[in-house]
Amino acid sequence: MNGWTFELKPKVEKDVDASPIHLDTFKGKAIDEVRAIPLSIGKEICSIGDLFLVKKSNQNNTIRLEGDLSHFHHIASAQQRGQTIVCGDVGDYLAAPTGARRAGMSGGRLIVSGSAGDAVGHRMRRGEIAINGSVGNLLAAHMVAGTIIVAGEVGRNCGYAMRRGTLCLSKLPDLCPKRFGKPTQFQTAFFSLMQKQWQEELQTLGSVGVDLSEITRLLDQIRETHFASVRGDFAVGGQGEMIVLRY
Known part of the structure; x- marks a missing residue:
């Protein structure tokens, strides 16, 4: 399957439901x-076509979105496979379900070179998300599984009702002590493997103009230094994990 590139034409000031933009829709x-x-x-x-200049690309199973998409919501809400790359900022509900759907993103990889709004990874079931900038409130709320890396700031109620999955963050967010355990410092070879896994992909993306310098820096720092692990959300019997560099 061919890849697709969508270049935003004018800056959009109204909210857009971007949930139809995924590989299965275009198949x-x-x-x-x-x-x-x-x-x-x-x-x-x-x-x-009214909003984007649409082109086919030679990056198989990849959608690339370019421009200020801060008013575009529900990007990658139904992603099950492949890769979505956003060169810019995105709106709310990134990889989160729409309507009555019970699950959001369930596979593949989602890369954002900028920042994202609220409810990133809400009800995420599988897959990987990497955000080079910051995110809003309710990151990974009701998350079931998967991995989310955020290099920048994180808003309130991070990991609310999180059941499983892994968050990799630059610093410990404000957490309710009744819902999450205390940070436990340790070192493990796991993050050397994780950093190595991402290194080639980050270099490839950098070669095609996707700035992920903060993600690269965060993964390098975690690999080289001590970090802490936080478990929760205990209020729902969750065993999710937050890996944080500063706490």
Whole structure:
């Protein structure tokens, strides 16, 4: 399957439901059919082609979104495979479910070179997310499994009702002591393996103009220094883990 590149035309000031933008929606479609896929923008309906310059790319199973997407919500909400790369900021509910769906992202990899809004990874089931900037409130709320790396700041209620999964953060967020354990300092070879796993991918993305310098720095620091692990959310019997560099 070919990859796709979407370059934002004008800056969008209204909220956009970007949930239709994923590989399974585009499967078997010609480029004109992809351009015609409808998106909700405010109370109106437009097409992908109205908002983006759409091109095919040679990056198989990859969607690349370019521009200020801070008003685009629910990106990668139904992602099950492949890779989504965002060169810029994104809105709320990144990789989170829409409507009555009980699960958000369930596979693949999601890369953001900028920052993201609230409820990143809500009800995430599987997959990997790496965010080079900061995120808003409710990161990984009700998360079931998967890995999320955030190099920047994290908002309130991080990991709320988190059951499993791993968060890798630059510093310990404010947590309720009744819901999460105390930070436990340790070293392990696991993060040397994790850093090595990501190193090649980060170099590849850097070669095509995706700035992930803060993610690279965070993974290098965790590999080379002590870090702490925090478990929770105990209020829901959760055994999720937060790996933090500073605490």
